[in-house]
Amino acid sequence: MKPSILSIEKWRIAIVIFVMLIGSLLTDAWLISIALSLFGYIVWMYYKVYQFYTWIINGTSQNNVPDSDGIWDKINYKVLQDKNKSSDRKKRMNALLKRSQSILKGFPYAAIVLNQNNEVDWSNSKSSVLLNIVKNDRGQRINNLIRSPKLYKLLSANEDGSEIEIESPKDSSIQLVLKIIAIGVDSKLLIARDITQRNKTLEMRKSFISNASHELRTPLTVISGYLEMIKEDKNLPKSLSSPIDTSYEQTERMQNIIEDLLTLSRLESTDDIQDISTSINMEKVINHVCQDLNQAVTIEINTDEVIVGVETEIISLCTNLIQNAIFYTPKGTKIIVRWHADGSNKLCLDVQDFGKGIPNKHLAHLTERFYRADKGRSKEQGGTGLGLAIVSHIAQRHNAVLTIDSKVGSGSIFKVCFLVSN
Numbered sequence: 001m002k003p004s005i006l007s008i009e010k011w012r013i014a015i016v017i018f019v020m021l022i023g024s025l026l027t028d029a030w031l032i033s034i035a036l037s038l039f040g041y042i043v044w045m046y047y048k049v050y051q052f053y054t055w056i057i058n059g060t061s062q063n064n065v066p067d068s069d070g071i072w073d074k075i076n077y078k079v080l081q082d083k084n085k086s087s088d089r090k091k092r093m094n095a096l097l098k099r100s101q102s103i104l105k106g107f108p109y110a111a112i113v114l115n116q117n118n119e120v121d122w123s124n125s126k127s128s129v130l131l132n133i134v135k136n137d138r139g140q141r142i143n144n145l146i147r148s149p150k151l152y153k154l155l156s157a158n159e160d161g162s163e164i165e166i167e168s169p170k171d172s173s174i175q176l177v178l179k180i181i182a183i184g185v186d187s188k189l190l191i192a193r194d195i196t197q198r199n200k201t202l203e204m205r206k207s208f209i210s211n212a213s214h215e216l217r218t219p220l221t222v223i224s225g226y227l228e229m230i231k232e233d234k235n236l237p238k239s240l241s242s243p244i245d246t247s248y249e250q251t252e253r254m255q256n257i258i259e260d261l262l263t264l265s266r267l268e269s270t271d272d273i274q275d276i277s278t279s280i281n282m283e284k285v286i287n288h289v290c291q292d293l294n295q296a297v298t299i300e301i302n303t304d305e306v307i308v309g310v311e312t313e314i315i316s317l318c319t320n321l322i323q324n325a326i327f328y329t330p331k332g333t334k335i336i337v338r339w340h341a342d343g344s345n346k347l348c349l350d351v352q353d354f355g356k357g358i359p360n361k362h363l364a365h366l367t368e369r370f371y372r373a374d375k376g377r378s379k380e381q382g383g384t385g386l387g388l389a390i391v392s393h394i395a396q397r398h399n400a401v402l403t404i405d406s407k408v409g410s411g412s413i414f415k416v417c418f419l420v421s422n
Contacts, residue, residue, distance in 0.1 A: 016037050016038075016040075016041050017037075019033075019037050019040075020033050020034050020037040020038075023036065023037065048066070048072050051066035052066060052072070052075070052076070054066075055076075056079070060079055060080065060083050062080060065080065108126070109126060109130075109191050109192060109193045109194075110123070110124065110126040110127040110129070110130040110131050110133075110176075110190075110191065110192035110193075111123065111124045111126070111127065111189060111190070111191055112124075112127055112131070112133060112142065112189070112190040112191075112192075113183070113187060113188075113189055113190075114142055114187065114188050114189075114190055115186060115187060116186035116187070117141065118141050118142050118143060118155050119139055119140060119141050119142070120133065120137050120138050120139065120140055120141075120142055120145070121138065121187070122138070123135070123137070123138075126192075127192070129170070130168055130170065130174065130176060130192050130194060131145075131146060131168065131169060131170065131176075131192055132145075132168075132169050132170040133145055133146075142155070142190065143155060145169075146166075146169050147169070148164075148166050148169075150164040150165075150166055151164065151166065151178065154178065154180060155180070158180075159180070161179065161180070161181065162179070162180050163177055163178065163179045164177070164178050165177050165178075165195070166178060168194075173196070174194060174196050175194070175195050175196045175199050176192045176193065176194060176195065177192070177193050177195050178190060178191070178192050179191045179192075179193075206265055206268055206269070209261055209264075209265060210261075210262065210265035210269075213258045213261045213262050213265065214262070216254075216258055217255070217258050217259075217262075220251055220254055220255050220258065221255070223251055224248065224251040224252065224255060227244060227247055227248040227251060228248060230244055231244050231245065231248055253384070256384050257384045257386065260384045260386035260387070260390060261386065263316065263386075263390055264369070264386060264389060264390055264393060267313075267390065267393040267394065267397065268393065277308050277309055277310060278308070278309075278310075278311060279306045279307075279308055280306055280307050280308070280309055280311050280314050281306055282301075282306065282307065282314075282339045282347075282349065283301045283304065283339065285311070285314055285315055285318055286299055286301070286318060286337055286339060286349075287299065288315070289315060289318045289319050289322060290322065290337065293322065293323075293326070295326050295331070295332075295335065296335075297322065297335045297336070297337055298334065298335065298336045298337070299336075299337050299338075300336060300337070300338040300339070300340070301339050302338065302339065302340035302341070303339065303340055303341045303347065305341065305347055305420065307347060307398070307418045307420075309398045309418075310397075310398075313394045313397065313398070314394070314398075316390060316394060317349075317390070317391050317394045317395065317416065318337075318349065320387035320388065320390050320391050321349070321351045321387075321391055321414050321416070322335070322337060322351055323387060324351075324387050324388060324391075324414070325351050325352075325353040325355075325412075325414070327387075328353070328355060328358075328412075329353045329354070329355030329356075329411075330355060330356075333353055333354055333355050334353070334354050335351070335352070335353045335354075336350070336351075336352040336353075337349070337350070337351055337352075338350040338351075338352065342417055345419060345420045346417045346418065346419060346420065347417070347418045347419075347420055348415055348416065348417040348418070349415070349416045349417075349418075350413055350414070350415050351413070351414045351415075352411065352412070352413045352414075353411045353412055354410070354411040355411050355412065356408065356409065356411075357406045357407050357408040357409055357410055357411055357412055358404075358406040358408070358412055359408055360406075363404050363406060366388050366404060367388045367389055367391070367392040367402070368389065369385065369386055369389045370384075370385035370386065371385060371388075388402075391414075391416070395416050398418060399418070399419055400416050400417060400418045400419070401416070401417050402414070402415070402416050403415045403417070
């Protein structure tokens, strides 16, 4: 059985004491004997420390481990054990790094690893194609390589998952979407994806919807006109009265859908509203919109501050929000339209109803075209499913934010907040 470290060290100390006693008894010089014994023990310890130091600076090779026992043997073993663990860990990390780089090299998007100073640590081959970033750019700040105010804001915001759209610095005809993903405390991954074809497809879709809507408007107007004439004919047989009325209502609904599609197409095709912006008195706009409604609406004006924008679009925004509240609530439900200052340099329009509310699963989709949380109710009232999509586009064009807060059983609040113009 191998002796323990403690017993070895006890025997070693016992030998030193024994030598001191023998020396003292033989020479009768106690102090000299003690001093020489301690000096010998210290020299031996110094020699073991020197051996250990030499072994450490020479790389702690397993073939050159100093001969030792007791506590020194345990120290040498611990150093070797930690070294092997560190070596295994390093091998695993290198293997993981190689696999990660292999994955990113085959990535269909440009991928750039940035450090905490937004300097390029690594980039794949696609980065050269889309962003003109090559291996020699390692260590350079990304915003010095890609001159874009949007990218600077994206990096400054430091929000995981944030996206921007820019033109490729290598080819201005290529449209890119850039996304930041945090991959550690002091690292992030910048991904660039080519969306040129997607944007072209979206433009084609918008163009088709716009052209189709224009083409459909004229024949529908003619059909609606003839149906109205037939409907008012006193000699119309009673058996045809109901079908004609239904057909007329459906043509009116189709006309409303086409008008809303044309409105959306116009909003999407023009971005700059500066040249047609004016000061808008929201109290007058809200009163004007509400006076033509069949349902009573409570109006609360808590500020006389004005906003700057396109008046026809703001009227459309108010109309769609208020009509949306009417479409999705039972007849006679209380509706409040509130114009107020909301702090943080914002003016807000709230449209609040006390209907049955909207489940959370629908809230994120309400501004999508033709999306309805309550399909039957909206169709009964003549809704087109485009009202909130129009509101969202108008809000974006005016640098405003649309938020929706709803609780089942309590009602909903649709809020549009505008920044106060200085």
